[in-house]
């Protein structure tokens with residue numbers, strides 16, 4: 001019998017379709033192209049317990065996403081200002097932070113580094129007449145998302161966590177004018193007392209942005225340029 005082309009195609013399709021059926025309800029059936037299901041390139045969140053015919057029992061059921069090797073520098077784009085702002089903070093955390101604030105992957109110092117941070121007066125993210133509005137707008141968003149639950153939207157230490165007796169000992173920023181930019185950074189980045197480290201939550205540029213925003217709670221003229229700038233120079237933050 002002469003079979004036409006259509007019949008051959010549909011017959012082979014039926015054979016292929018039927019042969020992929022298996023009785024195990026948890027099995028996806030025969031994999032015709034296993035490398036489409038299990039990429040040979042390492043990807044996060046893929047189970048590499050089996051790659052093609054090779055069985056890797058030690059990888060089965062494990063996430064392939066791993067913490068980057070120690071010393072890896074996160075990618076912050078190619079903008080040199082952004083990259084410079086995210087370089088390691090030059091003042092190391094004190095060794096006690098290993099225990100008190102569970103910092104991992106940092107080098108430590110036995111010196112009283114919080115006091116060293118007092119001499120670090122410059123906010124490397126320079127505030128100018130041109131960028132002030134944007135910095136304060138960005139700072140407000142970052143602050144309200146990450147800090148206001150304790151510190152309060154007005155920076156008075158009366159956030160909802162405090163008002164509902166879930167947290168205490170949160171200072172009013174108005175009483176913290178003497179803190180240098182370096183000390184603020186140190187405390188936000190590494191943590192202080194009951195406040196945890198924010199190193200894994202916000203990047204360094206974001207911290208410096210928030211610090212400008214906090215300065216505004218301390219001095220309403222902070223970041224105003226021109227005639228309104230009367231008291232801006234009273235804080236070292238304008239450096």
Ligand code: HEC
Pocket residue numbers: 143146147148149150151161167168169170171176179183184187188192193194195196198210
């Ligand atoms: C879970 C509550 C909580 C959150 C969230 C929190 N803080 Fe704090 N913060 C505190 C407490 C408590 C202190 C007082 C620490 C001390 O002096 O022992 C403090 C102190 C500070 C200080 C003064 C540090 C010093 O050196 O005296 C600054 C600045 C600060 N926080 C900024 C921030 C910023 C910015 C954020 C958000 C990125 C933030 N905090 C998020 C609770 C919190």
